[in-house]
Structures are given as structure tokens and as C-alpha cells.
Amino acid sequence: MANIQAIGVLTSGGDAPGMNAAVRAVVRAGIYNNLKVYGIQKGYEGLLNGYIEEMTIRSVGDIIQKGGTILQTARSKEFSTPAGVEKAYTMAKVFGLDALVVIGGDGSFRGARELSQVGMNVIGIPGTIDNDIACSEYTIGYDTAMNTVLDAIDKIRDTSYSHERCSVLEVMGRHAGWIAINCGIAGGAEAIILPEKKFDIDKDIILPIIDGRNRGKKHYLVIVAEGVGGAVEIAKYIEEKTQIVTRATILGYIQRGGTPTIKDRVTASQMGALAVKLLVEGKQNRIVAVRNGRVTDLDINEALNMTKTIDEDLVELSKVLAL
Numbered sequence: 122m123a124n125i126q127a128i129g130v131l132t133s134g135g136d137a138p139g140m141n142a143a144v145r146a147v148v149r150a151g152i153y154n155n156l157k158v159y160g161i162q163k164g165y166e167g168l169l170n171g172y173i174e175e176m177t178i179r180s181v182g183d184i185i186q187k188g189g190t191i192l193q194t195a196r197s198k199e200f201s202t203p204a205g206v207e208k209a210y211t212m213a214k215v216f217g218l219d220a221l222v223v224i225g226g227d228g229s230f231r232g233a234r235e236l237s238q239v240g241m242n243v244i245g246i247p248g249t250i251d252n253d254i255a256c257s258e259y260t261i262g263y264d265t266a267m268n269t270v271l272d273a274i275d276k277i278r279d280t281s282y283s284h285e286r287c288s289v290l291e292v293m294g295r296h297a298g299w300i301a302i303n304c305g306i307a308g309g310a311e312a313i314i315l316p317e318k319k320f321d322i323d324k325d326i327i328l329p330i331i332d333g334r335n336r337g338k339k340h341y342l343v344i345v346a347e348g349v350g351g352a353v354e355i356a357k358y359i360e361e362k363t364q365i366v367t368r369a370t371i372l373g374y375i376q377r378g379g380t381p382t383i384k385d386r387v388t389a390s391q392m393g394a395l396a397v398k399l400l401v402e403g404k405q406n407r408i409v410a411v412r413n414g415r416v417t418d419l420d421i422n423e424a425l426n427m428t429k430t431i432d433e434d435l436v437e438l439s440k441v442l443a444l
């Protein structure tokens with residue numbers, strides 16, 4: 122058993138609904154295991170600058186249902202330099218931190234690995250709406266974000282049907298199409314354009330719309346992933362080619378906020394508790410992940426060397442169901 126007495130927790134990168142549930146779990150499981158738990162404000166930026174305060178059972182009361190992150194988050198330029206990493210490590214030691222729990226995405230994990238290389242024990246918890254962490258089937262915030270998108274699709278569908286229009290909806294996901302493919306299927310899209318797949322605008326968008334119209338469709342939905350972009354230009358092109366009035370909606374940051382779903386709250390709680398368990402058991406430099414449907418963990422270097430590809434079955438299914 123490692124003699125861990127004090128741990129820090131921070132959220133980093135883009136916020137995601139459910140991050141608070143993870144912070145709560147780390148704090149409560151930590152205190153349950155007789156650890157001191159310190160909250161670090163504004164991610165690595167806060168670590169560098171010593172924005173660090175001891176947390177209590179009560180400091181995480183009434184947050185499980187809140188979107189965003191009570192610890193706030195940032196993307197730190199200074200931390201991306203070797204000097205910044207050293208400074209962050211020194212500050213962690215000033216506060217007596219034996220380990221750090223980092224809740225964030227791929228970039229945050231790379232930062233955590235840098236810290237591990239100068240001697241800090243780090244545990245990563247995947248928190249991003251994008252679901253683009255290679256080692257994990259699931260990331261905190263993904264389910265809530267998809268439900269937000271689906272709610273928007275259902276609303277857009279109402280007005281699209283009433284006016285017999287086409288809608289092009291751009292959804293987040295950075296370089297990944299996970300939100301797009303799932304929401305496109307759940308929302309009944311005619312076409313889903315993903316960064317992982319080359320596309321031909323005439324074959325993949327115009328043709329299904331015209332075919333659909335000839336079969337009696339009354340409205341049309343095209344989902345474009347952020348990693349492809351260009352929703353406004355795509356909408357213009359559709360209107361020119363089909364003469365169907367077409368509107369673009371870029372959903373934007375609404376996808377990052379809101380009350381986390383039960384899936385996000387429970388998964389975040391399990392992940393936060395496992396992060397603490399690993400530290401209590403003396404484990405070093407691990408990433409918590411969902412693998413084969415279970416919350417588990419793996420070595421940080423192994424995790425960061427993995428790649429993730431889009432689910433081809435979902436891509437195929439989306440084409441069949443768009444008929």
C-alpha cells in the first residue's frame with residue numbers, strides 16, 4: 122500500500138455535464154478513506170498558480186445535479202511547456218499533494234502524462250462530451266450532450282415539417298463523429314456527415330434528399346459533425362440544387378451545459394470512486410475507463426497509445442434507416 126495522504130482534483134479542457142458528480146465522488150470517497158482532498162480551480166492553470174483549497178464533505182453538497190464544473194476549467198498555455206509542467210509539480214508538492222486526479226479529455230491526459238514523467242502520481246478520468254478518448258467506450262458528459270442535441274433535433278423537426286424545409290444541423294465533437302452518428306440515427310436524419318468518412322455532397326446529401334422527396338418525404342435533416350463543418354455552405358448548396366428551402370443551425374455551446382443525465386451522474390460517480398480506490402491501493406499513473414461495459418482502469422501510456430475508430434455498424438445502420 123502506498124502512503125497516500127493528500128490528493129488534488131481538477132477539471133481540465135472543455136467542461137462536460139457530470140464533471141461535478143465526478144468531483145463529488147473523488148472528494149467523498151477520498152474523505153471516506155481518510156485522505157485530505159484538495160480542489161484545484163481552473164485546471165492546470167490553477168495548479169501552476171496555487172489556486173488550491175482543501176475540500177470538505179459539504180463543499181461538494183448540492184452539485185451532483187449541476188452542469189459545468191464547480192472547480193472551473195481552462196486550457197493552459199504555460200502548462201504546455203516543460204517549465205510549466207515543472208512549476209505545476211513544484212506547486213503540487215508545496216501543497217503536499219501525493220497524487221492528482223485529472224478529469225478531462227485527451228489533451229488533459231497528455232498533460233497528466235507529462236506530470237507523471239516528472240514524478241507526480243496521476244489518475245485520469247475521461248470527461249468530455251465528444252466521447253473521443255481512445256481507451257474508453259464512454260466519457261462523462263457524452264450522454265447529456267446527445268440528449269440535448271436530440272431535443273434540438275425534435276424541435277427543429279417540428280418546424281421543418283410545417284414549412285416542408287430541409288435543416289442542416291452542425292453538432293460538436295471536435296475531430297470525432299460520435300455525437301453526430303448517434304444523434305443522426307436517433308433523430309432520423311437523411312444524411313450524417315462525419316469527419317471519419319470522406320463524403321461527396323451530391324451523392325451523400327443531395328441524392329438522399331431528392332430520393333426522399335420523390336418517395337413523399339415532407340422534411341429533411343442533415344447532421345454535420347463539427348469536424349467537417351461548413352453547415353451554412355452546405356445548406357446553401359442544398360437549396361440551390363434541390364430548390365428546397367434549407368436552414369442551417371449550429372448548435373454550439375448549448376451542447377456543453379445542462380443537468381447531467383442519470384447515466385452521466387452514475388458513471389461519473391463510479392469513475393471518481395475508482396480513481397480514489399486505485400490511489401488507496403497504491404496504483405500509479407492510471408486512466409479510468411469504461412471497457413466492455415465496465416468501469417475499470419489501465420496504464421496511462423497504454424491508454425494514450427490507443428486509437429479509436431467510428432462504429433461502422435452505426436454508420437451502415439444510419440444509411441439503411443435513412444430510406
Ligand code: F6P
Pocket residue numbers: 135226249250251293294295296347377
Ligand atoms: O471537447 C469538447 C468541445 O466542446 C468540442 O466538441 C469542441 O470542439 C471544443 O470543445 C470547443 O472548445 P472551446 O471551449 O475551447 O471553444
